[in-house]
Amino acid sequence: MIQTSPHAEAALTCTLDERSLYLRRLVLGSVRSAGRGHVGPALSLIEMVRVLYDDVLRIDPKNPRDPNRDRAILSKGHGCLALYALLADRGFFPLSELDGFCGTDSILGGHPEYGMVPGVEASTGALGHGLSIGVGLALAARMRERSYRTFVLLGDGEINEGSVWEAAMGAAKHGLDNLVAMIDYNKLQSYGPTDYVLPLEPLADKWRSFGFAVQEVNGHDVGALRTVLKQIPPVAGKPTAIICHTVKGKGLPAAESNADWHHKNKLSDSELDAIRVAVGDF
Amino acid sequence: MRNTAMNMVHKLAARDERVLYIGSDPGAGTLRNMSKEFPKRHLIEGISEAHIIGMSAGLAMEGFVPYVNTIATFLTRRCYEQVAVDLCLHNLPVRLIANGGGLVYAPLGPTHQAIEDIAIMRALPNMTVICPCDADEAARMMEQTLDWKGPIYIRLGKGGDAVVSKAEHGFEIGKAILMRPPGDVVMVTTGIMLQRALAAADLLAAQGIRAGILHMHTVKPLDTEALLQAVRATRLLVTLEEHVPSGGLGSAVAETLIDKLGSGLPAMLRLSLPDRFMHNYGSQDSLLKKHGLSANAIATSIEHALAASRTASPQLHST
Numbered sequence: 001m002i003q004t005s006p007h008a009e010a011a012l013t014c015t016l017d018e019r020s021l022y023l024r025r026l027v028l029g030s031v032r033s034a035g036r037g038h039v040g041p042a043l044s045l046i047e048m049v050r051v052l053y054d055d056v057l058r059i060d061p062k063n064p065r066d067p068n069r070d071r072a073i074l075s076k077g078h079g080c081l082a083l084y085a086l087l088a089d090r091g092f093f094p095l096s097e098l099d100g101f102c103g104t105d106s107i108l109g110g111h112p113e114y115g116m117v118p119g120v121e122a123s124t125g126a127l128g129h130g131l132s133i134g135v136g137l138a139l140a141a142r143m144r145e146r147s148y149r150t151f152v153l154l155g156d157g158e159i160n161e162g163s164v165w166e167a168a169m170g171a172a173k174h175g176l177d178n179l180v181a182m183i184d185y186n187k188l189q190s191y192g193p194t195d196y197v198l199p200l201e202p203l204a205d206k207w208r209s210f211g212f213a214v215q216e217v218n219g220h221d222v223g224a225l226r227t228v229l230k231q232i233p234p235v236a237g238k239p240t241a242i243i244c245h246t247v248k249g250k251g252l253p254a255a256e257s258n259a260d261w262h263h264k265n266k267l268s269d270s271e272l273d274a275i276r277v278a279v280g281d282f
Numbered sequence: 283m284r285n286t287a288m289n290m291v292h293k294l295a296a297r298d299e300r301v302l303y304i305g306s307d308p309g310a311g312t313l314r315n316m317s318k319e320f321p322k323r324h325l326i327e328g329i330s331e332a333h334i335i336g337m338s339a340g341l342a343m344e345g346f347v348p349y350v351n352t353i354a355t356f357l358t359r360r361c362y363e364q365v366a367v368d369l370c371l372h373n374l375p376v377r378l379i380a381n382g383g384g385l386v387y388a389p390l391g392p393t394h395q396a397i398e399d400i401a402i403m404r405a406l407p408n409m410t411v412i413c414p415c416d417a418d419e420a421a422r423m424m425e426q427t428l429d430w431k432g433p434i435y436i437r438l439g440k441g442g443d444a445v446v447s448k449a450e451h452g453f454e455i456g457k458a459i460l461m462r463p464p465g466d467v468v469m470v471t472t473g474i475m476l477q478r479a480l481a482a483a484d485l486l487a488a489q490g491i492r493a494g495i496l497h498m499h500t501v502k503p504l505d506t507e508a509l510l511q512a513v514r515a516t517r518l519l520v521t522l523e524e525h526v527p528s529g530g531l532g533s534a535v536a537e538t539l540i541d542k543l544g545s546g547l548p549a550m551l552r553l554s555l556p557d558r559f560m561h562n563y564g565s566q567d568s569l570l571k572k573h574g575l576s577a578n579a580i581a582t583s584i585e586h587a588l589a590a591s592r593t594a595s596p597q598l599h600s601t
Binding site for chain 2 (some may be wrong): 010115121122123125126128129130131133134135136137138139140141144149162163166167169170173214
């Protein structure tokens with residue numbers, strides 16, 4: 001059974017501020033334009049990505065390849081709509097690109113591609129790749145004596161993949177305290193509850209036993225996320241895992257904790273009306 | 283060949299600080315001297331090939347040139363998605379040094395026999411596939427890998443293979459080496475089939491048959507020009523490979539000829555392993571012999587094919 005956590009309960013009930021609603025309008029606008037998109041996985045991720053890009057990452061949208069920039073990899077590539085919204089809002093590319101999501105000649109595909117999307121560090125979509133790449137980036141930082149940090153955002157379903165745990169062992173072996181794994185723990189994967197598909201608990205203990213310093217947080221609480229992310233590393237010499245308790249589809253009552261909204265095709269008029277009620281006109 | 287390739291990693295590392303050695307769980311003492319001289323660039327990362335490929339991608343993104351090394355089957359089958367996505371899609375300069383290509387690990391059975399590695403590596407966009415024939419060629423090849431753009435799959439033989447390559451031929455990735463001029467037949471080889479081809483050519487010469495040899499150490503990108511020149515100068519083209527018939531050198535040659543020549547195809551014979559897992563052990567040599575890839579068997583197959591081509595119009599043959 002999934003252990004109840006005060007963070008998980010808080011994630012269910014916490015309210016969203018105007019910026020979080022605005023970012024959801026950007027995400028859902030892309031879905032409306034494309035007639036498709038991974039809605040639930042993006043909405044659970046928004047505050048994690050928002051705090052990273054607004055408050056934590058040392059990045060310059062005008063110089064996206066700055067060698068000293070912090071690196072962030074969206075390993076759960078299917079959550080890309082949240083990343084696209086942040087990158088566009090931060091000026092990595094024009095907001096108008098969001099309307100072209102999944103279009104034939106768009107830079108924005110259903111999974112993010114390196115070289116296509118400014119600000120995207122690695123092509124992801126096949127799950128279980130990002131943490132290993134992150135280990136390489138973090139190890140390179142140490143070998144090159146650079147101060148950048150590497151953040152990898154993982155899905156909870158994604159960490160079914162054995163390669164994630166190979167990477168975790170590697171990160172701990174090298175004591176990469178410049179590496180942060182953020183787990184979007186919405187407890188609902190494509191088919192259904194993580195607890196049904198492949199139980200993850202005790203999740204914090206797993207990461208701890210793999211050699212990580214572990215933090216747990218309400219993944220929709222912007223202030224709490226800022227606090228945790230500004231204390232990296234919490235333990236010198238250890239990589240960090242932040243288990244972000246989230247709600248799949250957060251902010252959209254019909255989509256919350258509803259596996260049917262994992263991937264959504266054309267939005268109906270009534271669904272569009274419900275979205276407007278939930279996040280505002282878009 | 284393997285020791286030479288490993289020592290070349292050390293030599294390249296001494297010359298260029300971008301060079302890393304990354305092994306999974308190689309034999310005790312692998313590159314011991316490098317581990318002492320450059321401990322931070324000699325990485326042993328455990329039996330976790332999927333992770334190692336991804337980690338190498340991350341290191342390559344930051345300007346390193348990782349040489350990743352383990353047994354061929356584990357470097358291809360186990361982590362194919364990581365090779366495809368992390369290395370090839372990002373087109374990163376990671377070098378995969380595959381120990382025991384083909385039937386080198388014959389006594390260890392089908393889990394260790396890399397019989398389809400060329401096919402699955404060759405299928406990936408941006409991947410380069412090289413199969414050196416001996417230690418000397420491996421050394422010349424490794425020199426060329428430092429600044430090659432994109433990933434490379436390097437299929438190593440057993441070690442102790444007879445040295446037949448020549449320094450004067452040099453080595454350039456993607457440029458085939460004409461070992462013997464075209465005659466009645468041209469054998470196209472890769473890897474350690476060159477030694478068998480040379481011996482077969484001597485046997486054929488004793489029968490009055492002139493046999494040319496084109497050593498295609500790089501299977502991808504294939505040297506189309508050298509292949510077409512060889513085809514124009516012979517009656518029969520024979521491909522030799524320590525690999526299943528699907529997707530390897532024979533397939534690459536046939537595809538190229540169809541694309542370039544269309545209807546004017548030469549008589550062709552593809553000699554390869556059969557399309558099945560080997561349920562035999564023994565040695566690399568004994569299994570090659572069992573499957574018609576000894577020098578004697580190659581010479582006999584060519585004699586029969588030449589005889590057949592005299593009585594039939596040119597067509598594509600397959601074993």
